[in-house]
Structure formats: C-alpha cells, structure tokens
Amino acid sequence: MTVLDQPVWHPRTEPAPLLPDAEPYRVLGTPQARTLEPGLLTELYGRLVRGRRYNRQATALTKQGRLAVYPSSTGQEACQIAAALALRPQDWIFPSYRDTLAVVARGVDPVQVLTLLRGDWHSGYDSRACHVAPLSTPLATQLPHAVGLAHAARLQGDDVVALAMVGDGGTSEGDFHEALNFAAVWRAPVVFFVQNNGFAISVPLAKQTAAPSFAHKAVGYGMPGRLVDGNDAAAVHEVLTEAVRQAREGGGPTLVEAVTYRIEAHTNADDAGRYRDDAEVEAWRDRDPIALLEQELRARGLFDESLVSEVEDDAERMAADLRDRMNEDPALDPMDLFAHVYAEPTPQLREQAEMLRAELDAEAGS
Amino acid sequence: MTTALATARATARKPATMAQALNRALRDALADDPSVHLLGEDIGTLGGVFRITDGLAKEFGDSRCTDTPLAEAGILGTAVGMAMYGLRPVVEMQFDAFAYPAFEQLVSHVSRMRNRTRGELPLPLTIRVPYGGGIGGVEHHSDSSEAYYLHTPGLHVVTPATVADAYGLLRAAIASDDPVIFLEPKRLYWSKADWSPDAPDEVPGIGQAVVRRPGRSATLITYGPSVPVCLEAAEAAEADGWDLEVLDLRSLMPFDDETLTASVRRTGRAVVVHESAGFGGAGAEIAARVTERCFHHLEAPVLRVTGFDIPYPPPMLERHHLPSVDRILDAVARLQWDEGGA
Ligand SMILES: Cc1ncc(C[n+]2csc(CCOP(=O)(O)OP(=O)(O)O)c2C)c(N)n1
Numbered sequence: 031m032t033v034l035d036q037p038v039w040h041p042r043t044e045p046a047p048l049l050p051d052a053e054p055y056r057v058l059g060t061p062q063a064r065t066l067e068p069g070l071l072t073e074l075y076g077r078l079v080r081g082r083r084y085n086r087q088a089t090a091l092t093k094q095g096r097l098a099v100y101p102s103s104t105g106q107e108a109c110q111i112a113a114a115l116a117l118r119p120q121d122w123i124f125p126s127y128r129d130t131l132a133v134v135a136r137g138v139d140p141v142q143v144l145t146l147l148r149g150d151w152h153s154g155y156d157s158r159a160c161h162v163a164p165l166s167t168p169l170a171t172q173l174p175h176a177v178g179l180a181h182a183a184r185l186q187g188d189d190v191v192a193l194a195m196v197g198d199g200g201t202s203e204g205d206f207h208e209a210l211n212f213a214a215v216w217r218a219p220v221v222f223f224v225q226n227n228g229f230a231i232s233v234p235l236a237k238q239t240a241a242p243s244f245a246h247k248a249v250g251y252g253m254p255g256r257l258v259d260g261n262d263a264a265a266v267h268e269v270l271t272e273a274v275r276q277a278r279e280g281g282g283p284t285l286v287e288a289v290t291y292r293i294e295a296h297t298n299a300d301d302a303g304r305y306r307d308d309a310e311v312e313a314w315r316d317r318d319p320i321a322l323l324e325q326e327l328r329a330r331g332l333f334d335e336s337l338v339s340e341v342e343d344d345a346e347r348m349a350a351d352l353r354d355r356m357n358e359d360p361a362l363d364p365m366d367l368f369a370h371v372y373a374e375p376t377p378q379l380r381e382q383a384e385m386l387r388a389e390l391d392a393e394a395g396s
Numbered sequence: 397m398t399t400a401l402a403t404a405r406a407t408a409r410k411p412a413t414m415a416q417a418l419n420r421a422l423r424d425a426l427a428d429d430p431s432v433h434l435l436g437e438d439i440g441t442l443g444g445v446f447r448i449t450d451g452l453a454k455e456f457g458d459s460r461c462t463d464t465p466l467a468e469a470g471i472l473g474t475a476v477g478m479a480m481y482g483l484r485p486v487v488e489m490q491f492d493a494f495a496y497p498a499f500e501q502l503v504s505h506v507s508r509m510r511n512r513t514r515g516e517l518p519l520p521l522t523i524r525v526p527y528g529g530g531i532g533g534v535e536h537h538s539d540s541s542e543a544y545y546l547h548t549p550g551l552h553v554v555t556p557a558t559v560a561d562a563y564g565l566l567r568a569a570i571a572s573d574d575p576v577i578f579l580e581p582k583r584l585y586w587s588k589a590d591w592s593p594d595a596p597d598e599v600p601g602i603g604q605a606v607v608r609r610p611g612r613s614a615t616l617i618t619y620g621p622s623v624p625v626c627l628e629a630a631e632a633a634e635a636d637g638w639d640l641e642v643l644d645l646r647s648l649m650p651f652d653d654e655t656l657t658a659s660v661r662r663t664g665r666a667v668v669v670h671e672s673a674g675f676g677g678a679g680a681e682i683a684a685r686v687t688e689r690c691f692h693h694l695e696a697p698v699l700r701v702t703g704f705d706i707p708y709p710p711p712m713l714e715r716h717h718l719p720s721v722d723r724i725l726d727a728v729a730r731l732q733w734d735e736g737g738a
Contacts, residue, residue: 098711099534146535146710147534149712151710152710167537168493168494202466202467203468203497204497230466231437231442231445232438232440232441233437233438233466237464237465304442305441305442362713364713366713367704367706367709368704371706379705382704389722389723
C-alpha cells in the first residue's frame with residue numbers, strides 16, 4: 031500500500047444533504063400546521079404560557095431580593111419547552127445558564143432549579159434522578175460532557191440521547207468545536223441545540239460569527255445542520271424530535287440552530303438600552319412564540335374560554351407556589367462548606383471545619 | 397482666572413471610585429500610546445460588565461477598544477500575535493473564572509515567549525482580571541486565582557487596593573514590557589477616595605510593597621481585597637493594646653522581600669491574610685520567605701488567615717469563608733504574647 035492509497039479526505043456518499051434548510055424552517059402559519067395534533071398544540075400553548083409566567087415571577091423575585099440575579103428566557107419559550115418535550119425520560123439534557131425553563135419543563139422542581147440563583151447552593155436538583163446536568167455558567171464547557179455521556183451510554187448498550195444547549199455567543203468557545211468534532215467522529219447520539227437569540231450580553235451576532243448561519247457549521251464536522259424558526263414551537267418541536275430520533279437510531283449527531291430573540295435584558299442587572307433600540311425589540315414581539323400558537327389555535331377553533339382559563343389558572347398556581355416557597359428563607363448550614371469537597375474530608379478540612387464550628391458556637395452563645 | 401487658580405481647579409481632588417480610576421488609566425494609556433489596544437467581551441458598546449471601559453470605544457473607536465467573539469483563549473491568543481507584531485494589547489477577562497479557557501495560552505505562550513526566543517519576542521501585554529468574592533456572585537463569579545498565576549514563571553502579578561494604586565499600577569502594567577496579570581478586586585470597584593484624575597498620585601512601579609498603616613506589635617501582610625479588612629482589624633486591635641502594621645504587597649511578582657523583611661524584623665510577628673484557599677496559596681510562599689529572612693527576629697510562627705480549602709461557596713454562605721476582622725484578631729491573639737498583652 032502506498033501513501034496515496036490512504037484517503038486524506040472523505041468524499042460524502044450519503045444522499046441526505048447536510049444543510050436542508052435554506053431559511054428557518056416553519057410550521058405554524060403554513061398549511062402543514064393543519065396536520066398538527068390538537069393535543070400537541072394545546073400542550074405547547076399551556077407550557078409556553080406557564081414558562082413565560084415563570085420568567086416573570088423569577089424576575090419579580092430578584093426585585094424582592096429573593097434571587098441574586100435572573101437571566102430571563104422570555105421570547106425563547108418555544109425553544110425551552112420544545113427541548114424538554116423532545117426528550118424521553120432516559121435522555122439527558124445539558125443546559126446552559128439561561129435554560130431554567132427547559133429544566134422546569136423536564137419536571138424538575140421549580141424551586142430547586144433556582145437555588146443557584148438564590149445563592150444557597152450551586153446546583154439544587156438531583157442530576158442523576160432527573161437526567162439534567164447542572165446549569166452551566168462557564169459557557170460551552172458542558173458540551174463535551176454531553177458527548178461523553180452519550181458515548182458512555184452507547185458503550186454500555188443503553189438507549190440514551192443527550193441534548194446539549196448553547197447560546198450564539200457560546201459557539202465561539204473552543205469547547206464548542208471540540209464537542210462537535212468528537213460527536214461526529216464517534217457518531218455519538220447527541221443533539222446540539224443553539225439558541226441564536228441575537229446577543230451575547232451586549233455583543234450582537236455580527237461580531238460573533240461571519241458564518242451564514244450556525245447550522246452551516248455542522249457541515250464542516252460532517253453532521254447535518256438544521257435551521258429552524260425558534261419562535262415556532264411546533265417547528266422546533268418537530269426538528270428536535272427528528273434529531274433525537276436520528277441520534278437514537280444510530281444516525282449520529284445533529285446541530286440545530288433556532289433563530290429567536292432575547293426580549294429582556296441579559297439579566298435583571300443589565301441595561302439593554304446601552305446597546306440596542308427598543309424598536310428592534312418591538313419588531314420581534316410580532317413573532318411572539320405564544321401569539322403564534324394562539325393564532326393557530328384560533329384558526330383551528332381550539333382557542334376557547336376554557337382553554338385560556340385552564341392555562342392561566344395553571345400558570346398562576348405555579349407562580350403562587352413558586353413565590354410562596356421562594357419567600358421562605360432557605361435552610362442554611364454553614365458546615366455544608368466542608369461537605370462534598372472530597373468523598374472523605376481531608377485532615378485539613380476537618381481542622382477547618384472545627385474552627386468554623388467553634389466560631390458558630392461562640393456566635394450562638396454571645 | 398489666573399493660571400494658578402485654573403491649575404488648582406483642574407487638579408482638585410474629588411471622591412473617585414476605583415472603577416473610575418481604572419477607566420481613566422485605560423483612557424490615558426490609549427491617548428498616550430497608539431500601540432495600546434483593548435480586547436474583551438462586552439468592553440465596547442457596553443463599556444464592560446463593570447463599566448471599566450465605559451466610553452472608550454466611543455472615544456477611540458472600535459479598533460482600539462474591541463468587542464471580541466466570546467472566546468477567552470481566542471482573546472489571549474490573538475493578543476499574543478498582536479504583541480508579537482509590536483502592539484501593546486490590554487485584554488479583559490470578564491470574570492476570574494472565565495479566564496480559565498485562556499490558561500493554555502497563558503502557560504504555554506504568554507509566560508515563556510520571551511524566554512523561548514532569548515528575548516527576541518517579549519510580550520508587552522496586560523491581562524485584566526476582575527477577581528475575588530464578597531459581591532454575592534453566583535457560582536464561578538468569585539474566584540481568587542492568583543496562586544495559579546504566581547506559579548507560572550514569566551508572569552507579573554499585580555493587584556491594587558486603593559484608588560490611586562489602581563490608576564498608577566495599571567499604567568505601569570501597560571507600560572511594562574513583560575506580561576502582567578492585573579487582578580482587580582471587584583468588591584473594591586466602588587470603593588472611593590479623594591483623587592485627582594489630572595494629577596494622579598505618584599505610584600512607584602510594579603514590585604514595591606507599601607506600609608498602609610505603621611505599627612509596632614505585629615505585621616499584617618496582605619494584598620488586594622483583603623487590605624481594607626486588615627486595616628479594619630488593625631483599628632479594632634487598638635482596643636486590645638495591639639499596634640498592628642498593615643503591609644499591602646501590591647505586587648506578588650515581582651516580590652518585594654525588602655519592605656516585607658524590614659517590617660517583620662521591626663515588629664517580630666506576622667500574619668498573612670488573603671481570601672483564596674490557604675493550601676498552596678500565596679500565603680505559603682510569603683510565610684516561607686518571612687521565616688527564611690526573619691527567623692531570628694520572630695517571636696512567634698508566621699500565621700495565615702485565608703479562605704478555606706474549598707470551592708468558592710454560594711453567596712449565602714460566603715461570609716463564613718472570607719477572612720474576617722474576628723478571624724484576623726484571633727490569629728493575632730495566637731502570636732505568643734507574654735502575659736499581659738503586647
Ligand atoms: C467561559 C465564559 N466566558 C464568559 C462568560 C460571561 N458571560 C455570561 S453570559 C455571556 C453571554 C452569553 O451569550 P450566549 O452564549 O449567546 O447566551 P445567551 O446569554 O444569549 O443565552 C457571557 C459573556 C461566561 N459565563 N463563561
């Protein structure tokens with residue numbers, strides 16, 4: 031064999047195009063929408079309304095000093111809810127710091143999701159039990175974890191798909207590249223889900239990437255890239271569900287880019303007026319993900335009084351419960367500082383714990 | 397108006413924050429030297445999440461104060477290339493823990509380029525890192541990472557504790573022909589002092605410690621965010637009859653053995669205070685140097701008051717982790733005083 035017999039590049043032979051969407055894929059408002067199950071439409075509607083209410087309640091909690099900070103996903107509810115609904119119980123989700131709604135929609139207790147932002151502990155839910163990795167603040171660093179977990183599951187013969195979430199800004203990190211490459215080389219059952227909401231804090235898309243779309247990036251790794259309207263809940267749901275199915279069936283990873291918009295400031299502490307016009311925000315309200323669902327439900331005669339009141343009652347109940355429970359002071363034990371640093375505390379940590387214990391006793395005594 | 401009056405007015409000292417002094421230092425550096433370029437996430441239009449670069453993109457243009465893609469390794473790596481071509485980049489890492497993706501560039505290139513190339517390719521670049529806790533920040537927003545940098549030969553590591561030093565040391569860092577890690581104690585960003593942007597106080601160059609409060613009984617050795625805590629402890633200690641000296645190191649590399657040694661030889665006792673983890677921390681190096689140089693002058697072992705050896709805790713528990721006045725006084729009390737106190 032000569033050196034020339036070694037392939038130095040891989041001609042693609044699969045007929046499926048890696049980049050099928052010329053523009054963001056839509057379902058709502060197209061003839062295809064009429065084929066959607068009424069049950070799916072009403073479920074999406076109810077969950078999006080509930081999600082928006084959650085964002086509003088959490089933001090209110092920052093004003094009352096109950097949360098240190100809150101990054102709202104208002105405007106991105108379709109992405110958040112569809113991400114959770116596309117998965118089966120055994121699948122895993124690797125959320126980024128803004129993805130609280132997806133985690134709640136996955137079934138995690140809304141209060142536990144907020145402990146990170148309340149500040150009583152870092153990750154407040156049982157990741158193993160709910161198959162949700164901790165919310166990742168260091169951007170894009172969770173993406174290789176998703177690949178590793180999905181790979182491990184397949185090595186063990188388990189039917190598990192990992193959904194890895196990242197923002198447009200996070201795609202610029204090296205970890206994004208490495209995760210996609212590993213996933214493609216290993217044909218790992220992973221779905222990468224980029225929510226392109228136009229901004230990374232203040233930095234607009236044009237300063238983040240010169241690619242025609244994030245979906246395009248998939249091609250370079252040898253995986254399909256889908257481009258979807260991130261405010262069209264039915265479209266995101268369909269595309270993610272399809273990508274999960276393909277991963278499950280051994281078809282390898284997919285990169286899904288959802289085009290959406292961050293309606294609120296980066297967090298309650300940010301002043302978006304410094305870097306964008308209100309007019310831009312207003313223009314996006316015309317493509318409000320909840321309104322799009324409502325239009326479809328109306329056109330189908332499914333939007334009635336009973337649906338609205340049921341959905342609203344449900345959202346208010348959730349918000350009231352969240353408010354009540356978040357208004358209770360969390361139980362804090364300073365000695366937790368030393369728990370779980372290692373499987374067994376080191377002698378030094380035991381010493382330091384004793385010192386803190388003595389201080390606390392003295393404080394209590396005085 | 398006479399010229400003297402005009403000068404007096406222009407140099408009038410007014411309350412200024414450390415953030416304002418840092419902003420002014422960057423502005424003056426950009427104005428004085430066309431090779432200075434700022435790079436970072438959100439530093440342009442927004443002016444940085446802490447507003448340290450506020451107004452600079454507007455005044456000097458996007459190419460002098462650039463919003464980069466969100467990638468710390470990319471920011472530092474491109475800054476290396478810019479410095480190789482003769483520019484003087486000043487990069488901002490948005491928070492302490494978000495500098496970690498740039499670690500490879502820092503350790504493998506920034507710190508050793510001069511050495512590898514026998515001085516042909518020095519890297520005159522400044523890496524600004526808001527660091528430390530005490531601001532109620534959630535996970536990954538409160539790290540003190542100085543020990544990692546200190547243990548990387550080739551890097552200067554500097555941290556200001558006052559408004560005047562913030563300006564002076566940042567100017568010195570940018571002017572330096574070596575790479576400087578410039579650690580900004582974020583909980584001091586809004587601390588204030590009377591200061592004149594038009595006649596900033598003379599600050600000695602990088603590498604000189606300063607006695608912030610003279611005293612006779614013992615030396616509190618500290619830097620950055622712990623300086624005000626030590627000063628407060630020194631005030632409180634007066635009631636117990638201790639006259640504590642507070643030494644602000646300002647620069648951890650280069651390290652000012654001379655000022656430190658002189659102080660401890662005078663007082664005979666020392667406590668090192670910093671908020672990063674104690675084990676393998678800067679305090680270990682400092683205690684060792686003091687012991688090596690002042691052994692025969694010491695009345696007691698050098699003690700350390702530091703953060704615990706744990707990942708930085710969540711905001712609701714951080715007060716238990718940070719060195720407090722009480723913890724410092726407890727350490728002072730353990731410095732083997734004769735019966736009857738100091
Ligand atoms: C590695 C890293 N660098 C910087 C930050 C600081 N930071 C937090 S959010 C953010 C912008 C994120 O933008 P994007 O990925 O588009 O997500 P979005 O906020 O739009 O949801 C930045 C720079 C971080 N969390 N992690």
